[in-house]
Amino acid sequence: MKDDKGIMGANKEDEPLFETKIARGGAAHKLFSFTIIIGLVLIWTYRLILIPTTSRRHSWFNGILFFADVLLGFYWIITQSGRCRVVYRYPFKDRLITRYKEKLPKVDIFVCTADPILEPPSMVMSTVLSVMSYNYPTEKISVYLSDDGGSELTFYALLEASKFSKSWIPFTKKYNVEPRSPEVYFSHQNTHMDNESSFAHDWTNVKELYEDMKSRIDSVEAKGCIPGEIVDQHKGFSEWNSKVTKHDHQSIVQILAHNSDPKAVDIEGNRLPTLVYLSREKKPGWPHNFKAGAMNALLRVSEKISNAPIILNVDCDMYANDPDVIQDALCFFLDEKKGQQISYVQYPQQYNNLVKNDIYANVNLPINEVCVPIIYLTMPSLSYI
Ligand SMILES: O=c1ccn([C@@H]2O[C@H](COP(=O)(O)OP(=O)(O)O[C@H]3O[C@H](CO)[C@@H](O)[C@H](O)[C@H]3O)[C@@H](O)[C@H]2O)c(=O)[nH]1
Ligand SMILES: [Mn+2]
CATH class of the missing domain: 1.10.287 (Helix Hairpins)
Known part of the structure; x- marks a missing residue:
């Protein structure tokens, strides 16, 4: 008998977490x-x-x-x-899970939004809910929403999303629903379920909660201000007064849920991800550097709250169409041999809601369907709503 790597086969601990194949x-x-x-x-x-x-x-x-x-x-x-020299990369999630188990790293997820009119808060919340429900231990996920619009409407929407997440996250995981964006999921699955199965029951229930949440957010947005009875529900609203504008306000940081808080649990008693609202300080005449500036502020704030070694960034009009996104990326970062050389994993993007003629060629057929088709099958991708 030879050593472990001989007749007995490769040592499982030495198996790479991803493989690169030349096309x-x-x-x-x-x-x-x-x-x-x-x-x-x-x-x-x-x-x-x-x-x-x-x-x-x-x-x-x-x-x-x-x-x-x-x-x-x-x-x-x-x-x-x-x-x-086209190469395809294949991550091995099962090896990652068995090897790392409790040692999986924490992940901070940054979502950026900039304007409650151009980027309606109900759309942004679907993005937030999609990243909150990734297939990854929820106590290791922290979601940060950066609001460059400095809008209490977005803060209110996040408050609503944090309540709805208590039903949405367990529902997605129990039935492994895809995609994890409630807006996209329910618009694809819009037929009424009239059978008696527990799935049909839960589906109807969660859909109703979602529709209610969305209509509350949309009606507050249509009014343009937060009704007094809602303002009383959370001390965070006190950050806004008549002087706060998009371009001139103090830093606003509100932690809506913290995964070390035993009370931050979903309807089944599982820990919720940490959820933080951030609107960085803005002063007229000071360059804010758009999304890059928002990312810098997110780094500084997240460092004080969760300080995860891995950061995932999405725009507010995206959602992940594969709930294993984090696990896939970690296969590259945590690979014992090559992980040290990798600092950045980029997912392909696909665009939805394009006009029929696609005059700006956003669907990007040559790249998405001709050059890198296999990446789409094996790698998760972020999609624009
Ligand atoms: O002052 C700003 C301006 C924008 N954003 C956010 O940045 C993201 C991207 O901005 P957007 O205007 O939607 O740009 P797109 O062309 O749709 O996005 C592409 O181009 C951007 C800039 O080149 C990249 O940052 C994005 O990741 C990429 O998807 C959005 O979530 C915005 O909310 C801010 O947070 N603050
Ligand atoms: Mn965009």
Whole structure:
């Protein structure tokens, strides 16, 4: 008998957490590219050698054409850099879970919003609820909403979302529903369930709670201010007064749930993720640096509250269409051999609600469906609502 890595097979602890495979057909693509490069060089040579000398106007015009050909060829060559050696990466979540169990790291999730009119709070809450319900130990997740709109409407919406999360999170995990954005989930599954199963019962119940929450948020938004009886429900509203505007206000930080608080539990008694509202200080004349500025403020605030080693960032108009997003990313960060070289994992984005003609080509067919199709099957992606 040899050692563990011999006859007995590879030591489980040594197995990598992700695998990189080179796509097939690389040689054929290189050959194809090479023939195009030859074509390009021939066109350039043709232009250079056969510059018409009959008139100055002709040679000037031909010079411009030569320049255009060189530019187009150059751009084409640059695009080849991403296609000549396509690799696919496959994370092994099961190995991650069995190896790390209780030792899985804490994760801070940053959601940025900037304007309650352009980015309606009910939409932002679906994003927040989708990230709160990832398949990951809830006591290790902290969700921070950065509100550059400095709006009490967004704060109110987050308060509503924190109450609804007590039903939404256990529902998603019990039935493994996908996607975890309640707005997208219920708009895909909008038929009435009339059977007697416990799923149908829970589904109807949670859908009703969701619709109620959404209509409360939307009606407060339509009014443009928070009714007095709601203001009395939470001391956080005292941060707002008539002087607070989007561009001029003090820092506002409100912790709506903390996962070390034994009272912060869902309807089944499981710990809730930490949930924090942040609206960083703004003063007229001081550059706030948009999303980058918001991320800096989020780093400083989260450092004091949860200080997780891993940070996940989403825009407020996104949702994760795969609840295992965190586990997938951790396979790259925690891989014993290669993890130290990785500081950043980016998921592909897909766009929803596009107009039929997609005049700005947002659906990005060449990249999403031709160049990296397998990544879509194996990697989670963040989607725009
Ligand atoms: O002062 C600001 C301005 C924007 N945002 C947020 O930043 C995000 C992105 O802004 P958006 O205007 O929606 O830009 P998009 O073009 O939709 O987003 C793409 O482009 C951005 C800037 O290039 C990147 O930051 C995003 O991640 C990327 O998805 C949104 O959540 C905003 O709420 C702020 O937090 N503060
Ligand atoms: Mn956006």
